[in-house]
Amino acid sequence: MEEFNRLINAQLKTMERLLYVQSEIERYQDIEKKFLANQEEDKAVTVQEEIQHRKLELKTIHETFERQTEDVIRCYQQEQAAVQ
Numbered sequence: 001m002e003e004f005n006r007l008i009n010a011q012l013k014t015m016e017r018l019l020y021v022q023s024e025i026e027r028y029q030d031i032e033k034k035f036l037a038n039q040e041e042d043k044a045v046t047v048q049e050e051i052q053h054r055k056l057e058l059k060t061i062h063e064t065f066e067r068q069t070e071d072v073i074r075c076y077q078q079e080q081a082a083v084q
Helices: 002-037 041-083
Strands: none
Touching: 002 041
16 A cells, blocks of 8 residues: 555656646746737747747656556556455
8 A cells, every 4th residue: 555655646746747837838828928919029939939848848747647647557456456
C-alpha cells in the first residue's frame, strides 16, 4: 500500500503541474489577444512563441501523467492479487 500511495502522490503533483501550465497557456492567450487588438504584432509573436513552448511542456506533462496512471493501475492490481 505504501508504493501505491507514493505513486498517487507523484501523480497528484503532476496533475498540479499540468493545471498550472494550462492556466499559464490561457493567461498568455489573453495577453496575445490584447496585443493583437492593439496591433502590437511584434509583442504578439513573442507571446505566441511562449504559448507554443508551454503547449509542448503540457504535452510532456500529459504523457508523464498517463504513464503514472498506468503505474498506479498496475500497482493496485498487484496489491489486489497479493491479497487474494
